[in-house]
Amino acid sequence: MSLLVKGGTIVTATDRYSGDVFVDGETIATIGTALTMPADRVIDAAGKYVLPGGIDVHTHLDMPFGGTTSADDFESGTIAAAHGGTTTVVDFAIQYHGQTLHHAWETWMKKAEGKAAIDYGFHMIITELTGQVEQEMDALVRQGLTSFKLFMAYPGVFMLDDASIFRALLRTGKNGGTICMHAENGGVIDVLVKKALAEGNTAPKYHALTRPARAEAEATHRAIALAEIAGVPIYIVHLSAAEALEMVTEARDRGLPAYAETCPQYLFLSYDNYEEPGFEGAKYVMSPPLRPKETQDRLWRGLAFNDLQAISTDHCPFCMKEQKTLGEGDFSRIPNGAPGIETRMSLVYDGGVRPGRISLNRFVELTSTAPAKIFGLFPRKGTIAPGSDADLVVFDPNRKQRLSVNTLHMKVDYNPYEGREVTGVTDTVISRGRVVIEGGKFTGRAGGGAFLKRASR
Ligand SMILES: [Zn+2]
Numbered sequence: 001m002s003l004l005v006k007g008g009t010i011v012t013a014t015d016r017y018s019g020d021v022f023v024d025g026e027t028i029a030t031i032g033t034a035l036t037m038p039a040d041r042v043i044d045a046a047g048k049y050v051l052p053g054g055i056d057v058h059t060h061l062d063m064p065f066g067g068t069t070s071a072d073d074f075e076s077g078t079i080a081a082a083h084g085g086t087t088t089v090v091d092f093a094i095q096y097h098g099q100t101l102h103h104a105w106e107t108w109m110k111k112a113e114g115k116a117a118i119d120y121g122f123h124m125i126i127t128e129l130t131g132q133v134e135q136e137m138d139a140l141v142r143q144g145l146t147s148f149k150l151f152m153a154y155p156g157v158f159m160l161d162d163a164s165i166f167r168a169l170l171r172t173g174k175n176g177g178t179i180c181m182h183a184e185n186g187g188v189i190d191v192l193v194k195k196a197l198a199e200g201n202t203a204p205k206y207h208a209l210t211r212p213a214r215a216e217a218e219a220t221h222r223a224i225a226l227a228e229i230a231g232v233p234i235y236i237v238h239l240s241a242a243e244a245l246e247m248v249t250e251a252r253d254r255g256l257p258a259y260a261e262t263c264p265q266y267l268f269l270s271y272d273n274y275e276e277p278g279f280e281g282a283k284y285v286m287s288p289p290l291r292p293k294e295t296q297d298r299l300w301r302g303l304a305f306n307d308l309q310a311i312s313t314d315h316c317p318f319c320m321k322e323q324k325t326l327g328e329g330d331f332s333r334i335p336n337g338a339p340g341i342e343t344r345m346s347l348v349y350d351g352g353v354r355p356g357r358i359s360l361n362r363f364v365e366l367t368s369t370a371p372a373k374i375f376g377l378f379p380r381k382g383t384i385a386p387g388s389d390a391d392l393v394v395f396d397p398n399r400k401q402r403l404s405v406n407t408l409h410m411k412v413d414y415n416p417y418e419g420r421e422v423t424g425v426t427d428t429v430i431s432r433g434r435v436v437i438e439g440g441k442f443t444g445r446a447g448g449g450a451f452l453k454r455a456s457r
Contacts (some may be wrong), residue, residue, distance in 0.1 A: 058313060066334075121145070
């Protein structure tokens with residue numbers, strides 16, 4: 001099967017030019033102008049951008065949490081991702097107490113097999129670090145699972161102590177893996193949550209009020225300090241607070257390899273959403289929580305000046321019906337998470353590139369190229385080049401879409417951006433040479449995605 005994408009404006013993290021892309025099988029074969037080779041299919045991209053497929057390195061598909069499971073599985077979640085122009089996800093496998101990392105890996109591979117419609121990888125969440133587990137980390141890195149996520153929050157469930165965190169960091173200095181950190185001070189938050197509930201403060205907004213920005217900043221600072229002592233890089237996931245960004249900026253100014261991602265929800269939503277009437281605030285219960293509106297400008301600045309390197313989604317949808325309602329009368333029982341896998345590219349283009357907050361090249365870098373580089377997928381993914389996987393998005397910068405639960409494809413009963421109009425929409429999506437989205441329809445197949453072995457540092 002061959003494909004010729006003709007007449008578009010090809011955009012990478014560094015370039016922008018008019019050209020054609022010839023795809024032979026699963027990879028890009030030739031890039032040029034006025035290419036005339038015969039192809040099984042020709043896609044007209046005139047007036048449109050041709051972008052490398054989006055890479056979302058923070059998703060939670062089919063994930064058990066708080067007595068329920070995230071609403072999208074690997075089939076519905078990756079199809080929704082494809083609709084939005086994302087062709088690679090890196091999800092999280094979870095080691096529960098008493099389990100081996102390999103058991104966790106097998107469990108999550110089974111969840112994805114035969115279901116994922118686009119390519120996927122896993123970060124490994126470590127919740128218990130024994131000597132045995134340290135050896136398993138080495139084995140996983142050798143087998144292409146090269147990043148690990150640790151938690152400084154959720155005591156008793158996910159949280160690791162500083163000694164374990166430090167040992168894991170040291171281990172990546174030897175095996176070439178990368179540590180991703182959920183940076184919030186879980187001990188402090190736990191005390192604040194218990195206090196709020198004891199005082200009868202049970203509404204959704206108390207989820208945010210018991211997770212102060214300083215608790216995120218403190219943990220971000222501590223995570224970076226531990227990585228500095230261990231002499232290894234660190235990647236902070238879903239950074240939300242301006243105070244936490246200051247910690248990353250300060251470290252980077254000192255030349256430390258500290259990296260961080262933020263997510264669209266922190267760029268487009270704010271604490272005000274928790275003040276919506278009744279139980280509506282539960283839609284936005286996620287950790288870290290949404291921050292004051294002024295934070296948005298600070299985060300955009302961080303993205304523009306490379307103090308933040310990536311935009312991922314932390315897609316972790318729970319329906320309002322029967323899932324979020326578990327926390328009616330007790331905010332601490334509301335499942336943490338919100339949908340976003342499908343809306344990332346359009347939101348960031350519309351709210352970032354169109355008003356001039358970030359350049360078009362920077363948009364590609366934040367949503368595809370930088371995550372590919374940080375997580376060992378580049379140059380197979382994250383750019384448009386001969387030999388790279390033919391993961392391409394034909395993106396119409398002028399088409400408008402109204403975001404709504406009624407038209408989006410995520411398997412959840414609300415959308416946090418309901419009614420918002422965006423300009424800049426995915427047209428055609430190609431995943432390893434196969435057209436998976438065309439004319440607003442999914443044309444790929446469940447199970448068409450492949451597990452990606454990633455490189456170590
Ligand atoms: Zn997450």
